[in-house]
Amino acid sequence: MADNNKIPSDTISKIKALRKQELSADALAQGIFDGNKAMLAKAITLLESTKTAHFEKANAVIEKCLSKSTNSIRLGITGVPGVGKSSFIETLGKTLTDQGNKVAVLAVDPTSSLSKGSILGDKTRMETLAKDPNAFIRPSPSGTSLGGVAQKTRESIILCEAAGYNVILVETVGVGQSEIAVHSMVDFFLLLKLSGAGDELQGIKRGIMEMADAIAINKADGDNLERVKQTRADLEMAMHLVAPDSPSWHTPVLTCSSVTDGGTQNVWDTVLEHRKKMQATGEFDQRRRSQALEWMWTLVDEGMRRRFNENEKVQAQIPTMSARVENEKISPSAAARALLDLL
Numbered sequence: 001m002a003d004n005n006k007i008p009s010d011t012i013s014k015i016k017a018l019r020k021q022e023l024s025a026d027a028l029a030q031g032i033f034d035g036n037k038a039m040l041a042k043a044i045t046l047l048e049s050t051k052t053a054h055f056e057k058a059n060a061v062i063e064k065c066l067s068k069s070t071n072s073i074r075l076g077i078t079g080v081p082g083v084g085k086s087s088f089i090e091t092l093g094k095t096l097t098d099q100g101n102k103v104a105v106l107a108v109d110p111t112s113s114l115s116k117g118s119i120l121g122d123k124t125r126m127e128t129l130a131k132d133p134n135a136f137i138r139p140s141p142s143g144t145s146l147g148g149v150a151q152k153t154r155e156s157i158i159l160c161e162a163a164g165y166n167v168i169l170v171e172t173v174g175v176g177q178s179e180i181a182v183h184s185m186v187d188f189f190l191l192l193k194l195s196g197a198g199d200e201l202q203g204i205k206r207g208i209m210e211m212a213d214a215i216a217i218n219k220a221d222g223d224n225l226e227r228v229k230q231t232r233a234d235l236e237m238a239m240h241l242v243a244p245d246s247p248s249w250h251t252p253v254l255t256c257s258s259v260t261d262g263g264t265q266n267v268w269d270t271v272l273e274h275r276k277k278m279q280a281t282g283e284f285d286q287r288r289r290s291q292a293l294e295w296m297w298t299l300v301d302e303g304m305r306r307r308f309n310e311n312e313k314v315q316a317q318i319p320t321m322s323a324r325v326e327n328e329k330i331s332p333s334a335a336a337r338a339l340l341d342l343l
Contacts, residue, residue, distance in 0.1 A: 025060035032061070032163045033068055037136055040163050044138055047152040047159075052310075062155050065162035072161045075271060076182040078172040078208075079192030084218045085171050086125040087258040088192060093126070095264055096167055097134040104165035105129070105137045106156050108172055136165060154185050154295050184294050187284065188213045188271045195224060195231035210242045212251055214270050220255035221263070228255050248281045249274060313342045 023031075023042070031039025046058040079085050086107070093103045105126065129135050138156065157168050172182050183189045191212040209215075215235060220228040235253045244250055252270060257263030278284035308314055321339060324330045330338075 025057050025064065028057075028061050029064035029162075032065060032159055035164050037163075040136065040159060041138065043159050044140070044152070044156050047155050048140060058155070062158055065158050069158050069161035070164070070166055072157075072166045072168050073188070073271065073275060074157060074168045074170065074186040076170045076172065076186035076189045077192065078182060078190070079218070080194070081173075083192045083194050084258055085192060088216075088218055088256065088264060089169055089171055090126040090129045091258040092264040092268060093129045093135055093169065094132065095262070095268065097129075097132050101134070101167050102165045103129075103132075103135045103167045103169065104160035104163075105135065105169045105171065106153055106160070107137065107139045108153065108170075136160065136163070154298075157185065183211045184291055187278075187287065188274055190267065190271075191215045192218050193231070193235070194218060195220075195227040209239070211245055213245070213249065213274055214252050214254055214267065215239070216254040216256045216267050218256055218258065221257040221260050246278070246283055248277050248283060307343060308340075311343060314339055317342060 023039075028039055028043045028046075032043060043058070043061050046054045046061065049055070049058070077085055077089060089105055089107075093105060096103050107126075126137055130137050138160075140153070140156070153170060157170070160168055168186075170182055170186055189212055191208065191214070193215055195217055217228050217231050217235070232253050232255060239251055239253060242251070254267055254270060256267050275284065278287070317339060321330070321335045325332055325335050
């Protein structure tokens with residue numbers, strides 16, 4: 001029996017040829033506007049490159065795409081490993097594409113601190129969604145960026161919007177104080193939880209919980225329903241102790257399932273309700289403006305680090321300064337100031 005899902009060999013050859021081809025910023029931007037997934041993927045690869053030439057070209061592509069970016073819904077999804085983020089995203093993504101939406105998934109994979117490699121397996125975990133013509137899945141290595149959010153995710157969102165994707169889902173590595181970085185680039189921040197994990201009350205901390213626009217208890221199906229019900233009651237009680245991020249919105253505690261029909265629809269309905277309320281009060285636009293400003297300062301920090309690392313005078317003095325710090329001949333703060341003064 002023939003495999004109807006098998007990619008034709010001539011298509012594979014074209015993709016390989018495109019990957020090797022050097023394209024101008026204009027050609028890449030036009031390919032993105034045309035909805036060409038291969039061009040979009042190539043442009044995101046440029047964003048992730050550390051080469052100076054690629055950095056300049058990627059910036060040129062972004063500038064061209066800014067005017068074409070749509071008013072999409074940007075949804076960040078986080079939760080501890082094992083909470084079922086990938087399954088949830090695949091189910092939600094299929095629901096949205098079936099409703100006529102175009103969905104882009106920017107999934108951040110953890111990078112090993114030893115090998116510097118990452119698995120990049122989200123296309124395998126989201127096999128059905130990956131085959132959907134109205135979906136685009138891009139796994140990216142988290143690198144050393146704060147909170148597991150890939151350094152170039154913000155720019156990738158712009159490119160996906162320019163390609164016509166009106167729903168952008170950003171999946172992060174896990175949960176922690178640093179994981180709130182995703183909050184600075186999305187319109188709605190969803191925290192996925194599990195029942196019976198023992199952290200219903202322990203997890204109430206300043207940071208991740210108070211910044212969540214909704215909490216959804218996943219795997220609300222089968223024999224797990226009673227535990228989910230109890231967990232929801234505990235979380236609803238605990239959320240009364242957390243100050244809301246917006247005076248117009250009280251963080252709801254929802255339940256969802258990735259294996260039941262329509263099991264994620266209530267989460268999406270909540271996202272739409274939140275957007276409607278935030279637009280009515282003007283908070284939606286204000287949040288976008290604040291995020292753009294924060295993005296600017298993030299890029300300033302990145303630019304300063306890049307100039308520091310590329311400065312020949314600095315690099316020549318680093319071995320000497322490092323040795324003096326190690327031998328306690330100079331304080332770390334004084335050494336840092338001395339190196340910065342060389343810029």
